[in-house]
Amino acid sequence: MLYSSDDCEGGDVLGILGLDESTERVYRELVLAGPCSVDALAVRLGLGRASVAEAVEALEDKSLANRNPVGLVQTAPPQLALGALLTAQRHALGQAELTAAALEEAYHAASAQNAHELVQVVIGADQVLQRLEYLQLNAESELLALVQARVEIPATCEGEAESVAVQRGVRYRVVIERAGLDGPQSAQSLSADVPMSEQLRVVETVPTKMVIADRNTVMLPLSLPGLDRSAADGPMALISRAPGLVNAMLGLFETIWQRALPVRKNGDEAVAADGPRQALPTPLDLRILSLLLVGATDAAIAKQLGLGLRTVQRRVAHMMELAEVSTRLQLGWQAHERGWLR
Template identity: 50%
Template sequence: MLAAIGLDGTHESAYRALVSVGAAEVADLARSLSLAEQDTERALRRLERQGLAAQSPARPGRWVAAPPGVALGALLTRQRHELEQAELAAALLAQEFRAAAEPGVHDLVEVVTGASAVAQRFLQLQLGATDEVCALVTARALVVSGAENGAEEQAAGRGVGYRVVVERTVLDLPDGLSGLTAALGRDEHVRVADRVPTKLVIADRSLAMVPLTSGAAGPAALIIHASGLLELLAGLFESVWREALPLRLGAAGVTEDRPDGPDATDLEVLSLLLAGLTDASVAKQLGVGLRTVQRRVQRLMALTGATTRLQLGWHANERGWVSRAGSV
């Protein structure tokens, strides 16, 4: 718990023990911590150097803990100052790097080669985002699959918004639907298109990543900085996003039919069908029977007056049930 201010488990345990008992001799503390007396004394000396413990002047041979509010507060202040200095140094190094780089296209585009390097930059792109990540996703993973993309969960947990368009074939992958369900559970916005033109990730509209065809050196990718090229890629994403269909997944469960309109499960069924899933696949995804799915489709057709599923899709769009303009 106190590792952030430089205490490992042994030193933290020793400090906590001193706080608990008020004062203790080395031998007593060693027994309490199940450590050798020599190791315990070394730990106390380390705490002494950090201002967290001292030998009692009133009770020779005993050690006492410094008040946590004062001692730990001082360490925290020092750590904050060191972090601010590190941030300043990083900013200065970034300025030096930009100043030393060759002018022109090298300021705008980086080429990253090798599976490890590409995977690292892909994760860094998301972990460094503060506002929004936009992505086009195909079924073929370059170096990091959806299941391995832990950065996405971390970024979304910090409040970073995600807008993602997945190629329809992603739904056929073994973990495709479960991964999308998890994304929607994190309030990410997901849409489905018949195909997407390329894999693409854009972070905060200031940095983008586009994969290159793998060559002899392995996977490669372009990192595009703020420029006209980045604006072009952002425009490409928005174009694909507008034409894609919203995806509704989750565990809404099966509820009773409502005579006045579709319920949440109806909309999930409709969304999955429009995404290209068969009735059987929809039933499996929602954990219901095939007849339940078919009955709900018939009910939706009756509500809209549609005689074919094609007409149902049109009516659903007209009524805003699958509107592209609204939120997913």
């Protein structure tokens, strides 16, 4: 049920999130009315322009509102914006959580008549990173990601938001570019710090950076030809729940995932073969082998894992002895046949 004008006078319900009464009134009006100028908001609410401008600035500081490409003030979907704040304070925010759900209903009811509202453009590095954190903190079951080696949008899936999501049972599937294995952070990202529940695969290149949450929301980097970078205030991203776009990006991800090679993470257990107990590669051997299979040289592997070049070469020779082969090509085939990298 939509809020009436009387409902919007309902007081400082969101005060626990740091919104005073006038700021909350401005936020509710934006949810109901859609993108507005500061002057239009002041007229609609009967408030002074300076008071409304101050409220809009407070909403922008909390990432509850931002300016669209034509300069109007707009809100993010309330479940994305408020949900991240509620996650950190859920034990004390029961009433605010109910308010967020009501605002979500009002938002979708107000925007249902305009299909373009299914797509939101976020501008600025801080705004993009915050939206990415919201996607992870609000994901319920699954998060899929394509990661390029060098892009201007902030890191795709890492940090506290990922840890919180994993603890809640969110499954991650991530495909990274092979060039990403050569960077200074690559050894860390493939270490034991990466959650064991996260599945990592590698391909030569990926066409775009992308995050898909729960198969219903997609986030993509966005560039507009000819747009002044200073006006854009940094990188831009597109966030959409449009089923057609989400399904297309899901198809792209699954196609890339199927042709990507798995990366063995530190701590994985070796898979024992059927029959009599046999000597098996160690977890370190399997990490070396997984990097070898995605095209890394012995020197690159040594740098990645903090080992000496001779150590890497000895471990490869040891695996060749275990597999009873004489070439590295045969080693790759036998590793597959014996299930070492499953």
